[in-house]
Amino acid sequence: MIEVNRQGEVWVFAEQHLGKVEDIAFELLGRARELADKLGVKVGAVIAGDSIKSVCEELIQYGADKVYTVENNLLEHYQTNSYTKVLCALIEKHKPQIVLYGASPVGRDLAPRVASKMKAGLTADCTDLQIGNHEIKKTGEKHENLLLQIRPAFGGNIIATIINYDRWPQMATVREGVMPMPEPDSKRKGEVIDESVSLSAEDLPIEIIEEVRREKSVNLKASRIIVAGGAGVGSKENFRMIWDLANALGGVPAATRAAADLGYIGKDYQVGQTGTTVRPSLYIAIGLSGAIQHQAGMSESKKIIAVNNDPDAPIFDVAHYKVCGDLNEVVPQMIKAVKEKV
Numbered sequence: 001m002i003e004v005n006r007q008g009e010v011w012v013f014a015e016q017h018l019g020k021v022e023d024i025a026f027e028l029l030g031r032a033r034e035l036a037d038k039l040g041v042k043v044g045a046v047i048a049g050d051s052i053k054s055v056c057e058e059l060i061q062y063g064a065d066k067v068y069t070v071e072n073n074l075l076e077h078y079q080t081n082s083y084t085k086v087l088c089a090l091i092e093k094h095k096p097q098i099v100l101y102g103a104s105p106v107g108r109d110l111a112p113r114v115a116s117k118m119k120a121g122l123t124a125d126c127t128d129l130q131i132g133n134h135e136i137k138k139t140g141e142k143h144e145n146l147l148l149q150i151r152p153a154f155g156g157n158i159i160a161t162i163i164n165y166d167r168w169p170q171m172a173t174v175r176e177g178v179m180p181m182p183e184p185d186s187k188r189k190g191e192v193i194d195e196s197v198s199l200s201a202e203d204l205p206i207e208i209i210e211e212v213r214r215e216k217s218v219n220l221k222a223s224r225i226i227v228a229g230g231a232g233v234g235s236k237e238n239f240r241m242i243w244d245l246a247n248a249l250g251g252v253p254a255a256t257r258a259a260a261d262l263g264y265i266g267k268d269y270q271v272g273q274t275g276t277t278v279r280p281s282l283y284i285a286i287g288l289s290g291a292i293q294h295q296a297g298m299s300e301s302k303k304i305i306a307v308n309n310d311p312d313a314p315i316f317d318v319a320h321y322k323v324c325g326d327l328n329e330v331v332p333q334m335i336k337a338v339k340e341k342v
């Protein structure tokens with residue numbers, strides 16, 4: 001029987017690159033703070049790398065009570081074995097009850113390795129995290145204060161709540177943009193705890209010769225106005241009107257997976273469960289049905305305008321303003337109206 005620890009802190013793996021903390025770490029700290037307050041425990045951030053001391057204060061401002069640092073030049077670049085060793089050593093030592101990771105390429109590589117080594121559970125790509133109780137019907141066993149790991153399942157047809165009552169730590173990954181970014185508080189105080197984990201050549205089997213990072217063609221997350229087109233736009237040429245409306249409004253274009261797959265626009269512009277999660281002030285959805293996988297990436301937008309010729313299109317269920325009509329007539333009028341205003 002594995003000892004189940006339900007007393008420890010709530011941890012966030014604070015992913016960094018060249019000494020700059022990735023946004024996902026701050027977003028996770030915001031949710032970790034809420035979970036920890038509910039449990040009455042502290043929030044810990046774990047950061048590993050070559051030169052990381054300068055960012056500890058930032059992690060505290062975003063909600064960490066403690067920052068565990070492992071500074072070592074062998075950790076300059078992420079590698080599976082070395083980072084897994086660091087995380088497992090710290091988890092064994094400090095026994096957090098929950099560990100959260102970004103569902104980034106690094107988090108998606110690291111979290112399963114840690115889960116496997118620790119014989120812990122892990123839920124990938126959660127869209128919500130809560131604290132709650134659970135009773136096992138068969139045995140009547142009651143479990144309190146579990147991490148409820150919530151995510152779409154079966155192709156988005158159900159929203160599943162996954163629990164992990166007989167293993168620790170409870171672990172989850174969350175995609176960037178899913179949790180709101182908290183406001184930093186420059187008055188927050190916290191503790192920085194220096195840790196060391198011995199690493200050898202065996203832990204670094206890969207020699208990194210050159211690092212090339214491809215920047216995305218668009219930063220959808222940072223855009224306040226997004227004009228998204230779907231398969232209903234009909235062609236790459238017609239998609240020009242999505243660009244035109246976005247430009248007229250000072251926003252950016254975006255797309256559904258279907259529109260991106262059809263080659264109307266690049267994959268970087270895809271919004272949704274397997275694209276980017278956005279929360280702009282204004283989201284204009286044109287010629288897209290509003291499939292659950294698309295809504296997963298945009299339903300938190302502050303105002304949603306939908307243009308669709310099908311009155312039963314699911315996008316109308318989440319839209320604040322609904323225009324039922326042919327996009328080929330509606331969108332040119334929208335562009336004209338915006339241009340006349342500015």
Ligand SMILES: Cc1cc2nc3c(=O)[nH]c(=O)nc-3n(C[C@H](O)[C@H](O)[C@H](O)COP(=O)(O)OP(=O)(O)OC[C@H]3O[C@@H](n4cnc5c(N)ncnc54)[C@H](O)[C@@H]3O)c2cc1C
Pocket residue numbers: 155156229230231232233255256257258259270271272273274275276286287288289290291292293294297307308309310313325326327328
């Ligand atoms: C695991 C998984 C992950 C997925 N991830 C994503 C994701 O990240 N993002 C995503 O978007 N999808 C995703 N999908 C796909 C998703 O299920 C839908 O297939 C997709 O969102 C549909 O795109 P669409 O709305 O552009 O096309 P459609 O569903 O074909 O909708 C086209 C819409 O255009 C309207 N229309 C047609 N002509 C006109 C006109 N002239 N004027 C006005 N309206 C018109 C139609 O009424 C219709 O509502 C995923 C699917 C799976 C299984």
